Amino acid sequence: MWGASASSALLVCRTSQIFEVLALTRKSLELESGSQLTYLYGPQRSPVGRAAGAPRWGTELYLKLLLVAIVLPEGLSFFVGDFRLSVARVLIFCSFIAALQQLGQRLGTRTVVCVPSDILAPLTGVWMMLAATVTDGPAGVKGAGIEALEFVGAYLTFRFLLGPVDSSVRIARFSCKLMIVIVGIALLDPLSDKLFTYEFIKGITGYAKLSYDGPLAIRADTFYRDGVVRAMGPLEHSILFGAVCVWFGVVAFTTFRHQVLGWGVAGIALIGVWFSQARSPLLAYLIGFALASFYAASPRFAARWKLVGLCVTALLLVVFTFSGSPVATLVRLSGVSPEAAWARQAIWDTGGPVVLGSPIFGIGLNGDWNWQSHGALVSSSVDAFWLATAMSYGIPGSALILLTIASACWLGSIDKSPHLTPEERRLSVALGIVIATIAFLGFIVHFWGICWILIAVFTGMRANLAETAILRDRAAPAARMRCDPITGDI
Incomplete structure (x- = not known):
């Protein structure tokens, strides 16, 4: 009996020791994991934080103010000599200099990852000014220089001034909330039966546009549909307002899909x-949310985007092979009215030869072209971003813009990176979907002003996330080596 009792006591003692060791091991692993995350993501002592320059909290506030300035109405701009400046342009110029300084510091420490768009964005700006100089002389640099500054400056700002940890997510969350305000203001247009924001700003500053006042006076389709004013808000056109709604709706729905914010903003x-x-x-909204839903429903399907790309390529090959009017066919398949479809086809049929006549440098920002040669066109407006930029800056200019926004994703998919937070991973996918909708809409919609700047903002944010994933991956071994496995201390 005594021997059995002693054996039982020894067994209980050994079992207790085993559980204590397991508990200690689990605790040490939790400490190690938490400390590694702190080491990896902490803005002051982490290699990621040092590599990113650990921007002060004021930088993030500045970026939020810049987003607000970007969506301010055009009527709040002011003139300095012959240059029309806006608050956004002034802030972009300042942040452009700060971004270059940040890039210089990081190049000195060799802690920067080169994303292809980092090279293509400045090259795009240089080509825009070169093409404008060739076509219009020194006078052309004024308009092209402003557009180049907006694009390159906004890209570099959101590429190099975002912080190392969840800064892009916080900026995205703020922009989604800002979108709620913009939609609320825009809805005042149909409710008041006038372009409320435009008329309000005109009453304060006296800024008026003949391209607005004329069509408004005759209630043209540009601003009215079925007798109702089309919502526009602070944007330059109702189509641009719709495009911005699509972009931020996709960002909110994809990034914050587990939160009320995501569904509410969508x-x-x-x-x-x-x-x-x-x-x-509206078509872009359906495409964007279809892609976002497909992403959410196929978490283990690694080849999802290859499948989507294959389907799109097959559709384009069939349409351009068997249709005599491919643009009109694609637009009609998209559900757009036959009149709008044939108008887009007429624009491409008339503008295409103009581009082929000056394929390298284009015809300039103010170049004349014989739009009257096609009976279906009623103005010189080119409602196709890729065609319009090719006409202004040549085929290389249009191609460089497309390659810049696409190359922000060329380092591969990062939504499976273990070193990004879940929201950062989803944001990377959201920005990829936004870029896809931009590329699609560019064939049937022209972007300028606020949308032109936002395209660069989205591209810079996507490139920043790609770099962040790589920097954290490089820093992970150092985090594991510097963590004490027992205490979790660094």
């Missing part, structure tokens, strides 16, 4: 698109 964005009465953005 619904509000749909309301904005609907009241813009623009069918092209």
Whole structure:
């Protein structure tokens, strides 16, 4: 009996020791994991934080103010000599200099990852000014220089001034909330039966545009549909307002899909698109949310985007092979009205030869072209971003813009990176979907002003996330080596 009792006591003692060791091991692993995360992501002592320059909290506030300035109405701009400046342009110029300084510091420490768009964006700006100089002389540099500054400056700002940890997510969350305000302001247009923001700003500053006042006086389709004012808000056109709703709606729905914010902003964005009465953005909304839903429903399907790309390529090959009017066919397949489809086809049929006549440098920003040669066109407006940029800056200029926004994703998919937070991973996918909708809409919609700047913002944020994933991956071994496995101390 005594021997059995002693054996039982010894067994209990050994079992207790085993559980204590297991508990200690689990605790040490938790400490190690938490400390590694602190070491990896901490802005002051982590290699990621040092590599990114650990920007002060004021930098993030500046970026939020810049986003607000970007969406301010055009009527709040001011003139300095012959240059029309806006608050956004001034802030972009300042942040452009700060971004170059940040890049210089990081190049000195060799802690920067070169994303292809980092090379293509400045090259795009240089080509735009070169093409404008060739076509219009020194006078052409004024308009092209401003556009180049907006694009390159906004890209570099959101590429190099974002912080090392979740800064891009916080900026995205702020921009989604800002979108709610923009939609609320835009809905005042149909409610008041006038372009409320435009008329309000005109009453304060006296800034008026003949391209607005003329069509408004005759209630043209540009601003009215079925007798109702099309919502526009602070944007330059209702189609551009619809496009912005699509972009931020996709960002909110994809990044914050587990939160009320994500679903709420997505619904509000749909309301904005609907009241813009623009069918092209409505189609882009359906495409964007279909891609976002496909991503959410196929977490283990690694080849999802290859499948999507294959389907799109097959569709384009069939249409361009068997259709005599491929642009009109694609637009009609998209659900847009036959009149709009044939108008887009007419634009491409007339503008295409103009581009082929000056393929390298284009015809300039103010170049004349014989749009009257096609009976279906009623103005010189080119409602196709890729065609318009090719006409202004040549085929290389249009191609460089497309390659810049696409190359922000060329380092591969990062939504499976273990070193990004879940929201950062989803944001990377959201920005990829936004870039896809930009590329699609560019064939049937022209972007300028606020949308032109936002395209660069989205591209810079996507490139920043790609670099962040790589820097954290490089820093992970150092984090494991510097963590004490027992205490978790660094």
